[in-house]
Amino acid sequence: MSGQTHVRDSYRPPFHVENSEETILRFPFPFPEDTYMYSMNVEPHVRGGPVEAMSHTFDVDEHYIGECAEKARILAEDPKRCMVLPHMRDAEWDFLELGMDSLSSDYPGHFTLKKEGNDWRWENHLLNISQSFVFGDEATLPQAPFEYMARQMQGDFTLHDQRENDLWMDGGMVTSQADWSLKFDMGMSFRQWHAPVPKASEMGIFDRGLRFLLMLQYGRPVRRLNWTMTINPRLDTSPENYMIWGEDRASVTPENVAEKVHLRVELQSLYRLPRSNAILFAIRCYLLPIKDIMTVPKWRKRLHRVLRDLDPALASYKGLDLYRSTVVEFLRPHDDGAPLSVGIQPE
Amino acid sequence: MAERMGFPASIERVESLTPTLRRFVLSAQKQTFPPVSPGSYAALEFEDGEKVYKNAYSIVERSEDGRDLTVIVRLAPQSRGGSRFLHEKGRPGLPVWVGSVANLFPIVKTARRHLLLSAGIGITPFLSYLKKLRSVGADYTLHHFCRAEERPAFEALLADQDQVRVFVHTELPSEVGLADWLQDEAIATHVYFCGPEGFMKWVEETTHRCGFAPGKAHSEHFFVPEGGRPFEVILARSGRRVAVKADETLLEALEQADVDAPCMCRGGACGACAVTVLDGQADHRDHVLTEAERASGNVILTCVSRAKTDTLTLDL
Numbered sequence: 001m002s003g004q005t006h007v008r009d010s011y012r013p014p015f016h017v018e019n020s021e022e023t024i025l026r027f028p029f030p031f032p033e034d035t036y037m038y039s040m041n042v043e044p045h046v047r048g049g050p051v052e053a054m055s056h057t058f059d060v061d062e063h064y065i066g067e068c069a070e071k072a073r074i075l076a077e078d079p080k081r082c083m084v085l086p087h088m089r090d091a092e093w094d095f096l097e098l099g100m101d102s103l104s105s106d107y108p109g110h111f112t113l114k115k116e117g118n119d120w121r122w123e124n125h126l127l128n129i130s131q132s133f134v135f136g137d138e139a140t141l142p143q144a145p146f147e148y149m150a151r152q153m154q155g156d157f158t159l160h161d162q163r164e165n166d167l168w169m170d171g172g173m174v175t176s177q178a179d180w181s182l183k184f185d186m187g188m189s190f191r192q193w194h195a196p197v198p199k200a201s202e203m204g205i206f207d208r209g210l211r212f213l214l215m216l217q218y219g220r221p222v223r224r225l226n227w228t229m230t231i232n233p234r235l236d237t238s239p240e241n242y243m244i245w246g247e248d249r250a251s252v253t254p255e256n257v258a259e260k261v262h263l264r265v266e267l268q269s270l271y272r273l274p275r276s277n278a279i280l281f282a283i284r285c286y287l288l289p290i291k292d293i294m295t296v297p298k299w300r301k302r303l304h305r306v307l308r309d310l311d312p313a314l315a316s317y318k319g320l321d322l323y324r325s326t327v328v329e330f331l332r333p334h335d336d337g338a339p340l341s342v343g344i345q346p347e
Numbered sequence: 348m349a350e351r352m353g354f355p356a357s358i359e360r361v362e363s364l365t366p367t368l369r370r371f372v373l374s375a376q377k378q379t380f381p382p383v384s385p386g387s388y389a390a391l392e393f394e395d396g397e398k399v400y401k402n403a404y405s406i407v408e409r410s411e412d413g414r415d416l417t418v419i420v421r422l423a424p425q426s427r428g429g430s431r432f433l434h435e436k437g438r439p440g441l442p443v444w445v446g447s448v449a450n451l452f453p454i455v456k457t458a459r460r461h462l463l464l465s466a467g468i469g470i471t472p473f474l475s476y477l478k479k480l481r482s483v484g485a486d487y488t489l490h491h492f493c494r495a496e497e498r499p500a501f502e503a504l505l506a507d508q509d510q511v512r513v514f515v516h517t518e519l520p521s522e523v524g525l526a527d528w529l530q531d532e533a534i535a536t537h538v539y540f541c542g543p544e545g546f547m548k549w550v551e552e553t554t555h556r557c558g559f560a561p562g563k564a565h566s567e568h569f570f571v572p573e574g575g576r577p578f579e580v581i582l583a584r585s586g587r588r589v590a591v592k593a594d595e596t597l598l599e600a601l602e603q604a605d606v607d608a609p610c611m612c613r614g615g616a617c618g619a620c621a622v623t624v625l626d627g628q629a630d631h632r633d634h635v636l637t638e639a640e641r642a643s644g645n646v647i648l649t650c651v652s653r654a655k656t657d658t659l660t661l662d663l
Contacts (some may be wrong), residue, residue, distance in 0.1 A: 272449075
């Protein structure tokens with residue numbers, strides 16, 4: 001995290017993303033056991049956890065500047081990656097407040113916030129931003145409050161209105177997604193936007209999940225991990241750009257598998273926002289290539305077992321069909337079959 | 348979670364509005380109260396040295412600086428002690444713990460028009476609604492119903508409001524023509540209602556008869572858990588037995604016995620305290636469970652519901 005001063009990552013060709021040893025070890029590896037199936041794997045989003053990535057409200061790592069630059073580029077190419085419906089105005093300010101409060105208290109060396117009543121001054125030392133504004137007065141910011149803040153944070157964010165005992169996706173900024181589209185999902189209900197997910201509905205996961213989230217309380221955020229795989233370190237694997245990245249899936253060979261195939265993990269956290277009663281859904285994406293996973297014996301063995309035994313319906317939904325066997329074959333000689341400890345910690 | 352969630356506070360001011368209504372301003376002792384959305388309630392805890400009371404009240408106002416929260420408490424004839432204690436002993440300086448703050452009765456922000464209907468103490472959530480609806484320039488009307496002798500008190504509470512949008516009635520809803528007004532509302536109107544059970548039932552039936560879709564009629568039942576016949580619960584996981592007295596709730600008895608039971612609103616409105624029933628028959632008094640869930644007979648909300656049988660076996 002220290003010493004970040006310029007953009008050194010490239011999330012599009014020619015790709016260039018390198019992870020330090022610290023970044024590898026703080027990765028939120030998503031498999032606590034040797035097999036994987038959907039579950040209500042939700043836990044309180046409290047400080048501390050099996051890996052360092054979970055130790056702050058919003059995690060900032062060595063890719064912060066690079067990811068913010070990539071986000072700005074995507075938004076310039078496709079401004080509709082950020083949309084918020086008018087009735088979510090209070091939720092926008094809630095989000096800005098949560099972002100500024102938590103970043104400045106979690107990373108005082110990088111972010112500073114001073115408040116005098118509603119006169120706020122925000123400094124982002126990593127992106128060289130300083131801004132005085134009046135909290136609640138949109139005209140005093142260069143962008144709408146949600147967009148202003150979300151541009152300065154890694155990951156995607158969606159805002160959900162709660163009404164009729166349901167949650168509605170009524171806003172968001174989505175630039176690092178695993179093949180879903182805000183433009184498509186805007187205005188949808190909880191069950192509508194989850195409709196493409198196989199099996200989980202019959203398992204009752206969405207009914208229980210919705211019931212749980214409707215009761216989510218202010219000050220008690222929760223988190224879960226979700227995962228898929230991505231070829232090349234691409235943050236933006238959106239349906240909008242499928243013609244650009246879709247064919248990557250056919251490019252994996254035994255020779256390039258360690259470089260090209262990435263385990264893509266979403267550290268998802270959910271917050272009740274106080275003024276608006278809306279829910280913030282934060283989706284922070286981590287990409288770790290197989291070659292980096294290889295350096296952690298527990299993780300490479302467990303990844304082998306999970307991918308080898310994965311339910312075919314889940315593998316198809318996650319888009320792994322074209323290269324799953326190549327990854328499994330690559331990992332197999334590096335798994336001695338020894339029992340592994342329960343939990344996601346690297347050991 | 349080891350850390351106790353909530354905000355230490357104390358009573359700052361008490362004002363008597365009517366013989367049965369008192370306004371309490373609570374002042375935060377450490378960090379300020381979070382912003383609150385209109386329609387939120389706060390679960391308050393206070394004690395008289397012997398008994399700990401835990402009651403949920405609508406938040407009428409949070410001050411701009413976050414230092415104060417205002418609630419209005421009605422002295423209910425069937426009060427099991429909490430409201431009575433606040434009325435009799437709730438003086439400035441009394442420590443109050445503000446536990447969970449949540450919203451089970453939010454404004455529908457996408458509605459084209461809001462019709463607010465309240466009776467008696469049921470006005471409290473709407474006092475926070477009115478401020479918000481006015482500030483965003485929404486289309487809204489409030490009809491409030493009360494006894495003749497309380498009229499001046501409620502008019503005083505509403506004195507700062509836009510007077511062409513708020514109306515206080517001392518006749519019954521059926522006498523002033525509320526059914527006709529509901530009939531005349533446009534299809535995009537959302538109706539919200541809060542008050543005593545008789546009022547709720549009348550509005551529920553009338554809105555249904557006028558064709559309001561369930562998604563456009565919203566209510567908050569001010570539920571004061573009542574006592575009832577004593578019974579005993581058997582905790583299946585430990586085999587322990589816990590007696591529930593006539594004047595305490597199942598949840599309170601579990602808490603008294605140091606059983607880690609889930610809960611949130613303590614008024615039968617949120618569903619957080621649902622527990623699986625393994626044996627015995629529940630006496631459901633909540634507003635959450637569906638007919639199918641009641642019929643299944645295997646779930647109970649411990650904060651308000653009781654037992655029809657002498658014992659209930661719970662999956663705890």
